[in-house]
Amino acid sequence: MIDLSHIDDLARRLSSLVPPGLRGESSRELRDELQQNFKSVLQTGLGKLDLVTREEFEVQRAVLLRTREKLDELQRAVATLEAQLGAAPAAHPPSSAPHH
Incomplete structure (x- = not known):
């Protein structure tokens, strides 16, 4: 309003x-x-x-900031997992032949 x-x-x-x-x-x-x-x-x-009101704007701004923080956290977790997978020896290399 x-x-x-x-x-x-x-x-x-x-x-x-x-x-x-x-x-x-x-x-x-x-x-x-x-x-x-x-x-x-x-x-x-x-x-x-x-x-929108200033209050509605501030609420959405806070949601966006929390979402951005969560995204950054998830990106770091994915990077860590990718690094671990890249460093770990492959136990079973992926097969290109289809299984029946």
Whole structure:
């Protein structure tokens, strides 16, 4: 979920960009309406994006790090086993003739 306070802040910033001629007391309602419109457009636009929360991102990052550590561990184990197999004498060399 997107933090609505950030959207409110951005909408306020956008409404502050209204030309100075529209900033008088009589146009306060216009600024408020513009701010609400900005907020609505921002929420709609951001809602269409495929975004994840920071928490979801951090969870997936932790899973990826654990997976990477496990992969490194498995690669070391395979390398060790390959080294042991390469150093061990072959008791029964593989036969190329099919067995019936």
